Amino acid sequence: MKLHRVCPRGAYVHIPFCRRRCFYCDFPVSVIGDRKSGENSGTIAEYVEVLIEEIEATPRSPHPLETVFFGGGTPSLLTAAQIDRLLTVLDRQFGIASDAEISAEMDPGTFDRAKLSGYARSGVNRVSLGVQAFEDDLLKLCGRSHDAEDIFTAVENIRHVGIPNFSLDLISGLPHQSLEQWRRALDRAIAISPNHLSCYDLVVEPVTPFGRFYKPGDRPLPDDDLTAQMYRLAAEMLSRAGYEHYEVSNYAKKGFQCRHNRLYWENQPYYGFGMGATSYVGDRRCSRPRTRKEYYEWVARYKASGGAIDEPPTSTEDRLLETLMLGFRLSDGVNLLEIRESFGAESVAAIVETLQVYDKNNWIEGLDRSGAIGERRSPPARVRLTDPEGFLFSNTILASLFESLTVESR
Ligand code: SF4
Structure with a gap:
């Protein structure tokens, strides 16, 4: 990642x-x-x-x-x-x-x-x-x-x-x-x-x-x-x-x-073209209209503006949440050292704390039970959901992460 x-x-x-x-x-x-x-x-x-x-x-x-x-x-x-x-x-x-x-x-x-x-x-x-x-x-x-x-x-x-x-x-x-x-x-x-x-x-x-x-x-x-x-x-x-x-x-x-x-x-940027498509370019996500008529009108405005996207940039908090929501879908999981570099040690601490609950069910792999992951491990510490049980309960785990990280930032 x-x-x-x-x-x-x-x-x-x-x-x-x-x-x-x-x-x-x-x-x-x-x-x-x-x-x-x-x-x-x-x-x-x-x-x-x-x-x-x-x-x-x-x-x-x-x-x-x-x-x-x-x-x-x-x-x-x-x-x-x-x-x-x-x-x-x-x-x-x-x-x-x-x-x-x-x-x-x-x-x-x-x-x-x-x-x-x-x-x-x-x-x-x-x-x-x-x-x-x-x-x-x-x-x-x-x-x-x-x-x-x-x-x-x-x-x-x-x-x-x-x-x-x-x-x-x-x-x-x-x-x-x-x-x-x-x-x-x-x-x-x-x-x-x-x-x-x-x-x-x-x-x-x-x-x-x-x-x-x-x-x-x-x-x-x-x-x-x-x-x-x-x-x-x-x-x-x-x-x-x-x-x-x-x-x-x-x-x-x-x-x-x-x-x-x-x-x-991997939460990387991509172009999206066509009715209902979403693009993620220059840190901006843009969803096109979902009906043909509205999409055609959207393209006319887009052309007139020289291809400008007027959506606000994705916030740091949203970027962190997206990175986790998407990254944990992969068997490679998420690299907490990279998360720490981009989003700070407190975010890693909140993630680790939330995941520890699920680690007890064996739904998580790679978690340092001392909770110190991301602080000192080398090579990079990858945390992933187990296959199939962690994957099966991915919605539950991701909802908890979402809640703890949004509460954290309130
Ligand atoms: S109607 Fe929906 S599910 Fe069926 S072929 Fe079209 S896009 Fe796919």
């Missing part, structure tokens, strides 16, 4: 279009139906133009991009030519390093070999495939626009085109999902053998159809005990299959951690 780099090394580009809205999703997306895509949608074409205006209005930086991430939404609804244009503009504006990681989120059923080859020719070298589940009834229940067969076709196409790096996204804790079904999903994912896997526990957001149909903790949603068992099962099966559990929800084979997402977890 390097604290406080100045120049962004990564760019997130949000593509806010989906065929349908999944029943659990509250992301900023526009639903375009099953027949539209980049080839025949004026809405997508117009959005790409505005996105380009935003990128071109952004002040250049002296450091080339080391990561680009097309997220969504469903970036694979864009044509290869549209992705190529966006990458060309990013390259002209900031430069893209020759060994950059260029990822695109894709949904099964939205791309074929020709499109994928086009993406690869433009530089896309990592696919993050939104699988979520392997059983048609679960996919249907989630409102996904694809079926299980589409998943296997998508994987075959990725392999055929030779994109070197791909990841699968899965969701646990779905309504009616049993531990056995989750085990089978993990087995299938392991059999596909991607170099990266993300396993998310379902969060029921109140504004979604799931939020209206289901109440967290009530059937048919699995209860907390069952979701905890699912989490432990994933950690156990995937580590046995050779994946490193490098972040609360992410697993990778050696050398295949997502470089772009690490920028977020």
Whole structure:
């Protein structure tokens, strides 16, 4: 973890279009139906133009991009030519390093070999495939626009085109999902053998159809005990299959951690482009509007201002909290000597005191029980959450840290 780099090394580009809205999703997306895509949608074409205006209005930086991430939404609804244009503009504006990681989120059923080859020719070298589940009834229940067969076709196409790096996204804790079904999903994912896997526990957001149909903790949603068992099962099966559990929800084979997402977890600056995207540049976080109309108006003002962001800089207290909230998500944990250097010895003392409570449950690793960590240890003292128990209770631990550090500063 390097604290406080100045120049962004990564760019997130949000593509806010989906065929349908999944029943659990509250992301900023526009639903375009099953027949539209980049080839025949004026809405997508117009959005790409505005996105380009935003990128071109952004002040250049002296450091080339080391990561680009097309997220969504469903970036694979864009044509290869549209992705190529966006990458060309990013390259002209900031430069893209020759060994950059260029990822695109894709949904099964939205791309074929020709499109994928086009993406690869433009530089896309990592696919993050939104699988979520392997059983048609679960996919249907989630409102996904694809079926299980589409998943296997998508994987075959990725392999055929030779994109070197791909990841699968899965969701646990779905309504009616049993531990056995989750085990089978993990087995299938392991059999596909991607170099990266993300396993998310379902969060029921109140504004979604799931939020209206289901109440967290009530059937048919699995209860907390069952979701905890699912989490432990994933950690156990995937580590046995050779994946490193490098972040609360992410697993990778050696050398295949997502470089772009690490920028977020290490609290490094990054560009964010597009509707609903957040950027973190020059110590300022800026969230773009979540509807297309408001985003287009925002870009017009942004251009007129010469790319000025009028958000206030992140306060030191917020920077400390963010560094901890994000850093403890990683199996590398947090380096308390670096924290002391940037935020002072009192902050380290408050962190250590809070963590000691959880150390007793064996949820913390690396804590000096004398409480003197960060004061005299060399090499740097890393403190991390244990896998899986510390990770499983990360929300509880982080909420306590948040409380003690904000109380501390009052
Ligand atoms: S594909 Fe992803 S972004 Fe689109 S609606 Fe479904 S969950 Fe949301």
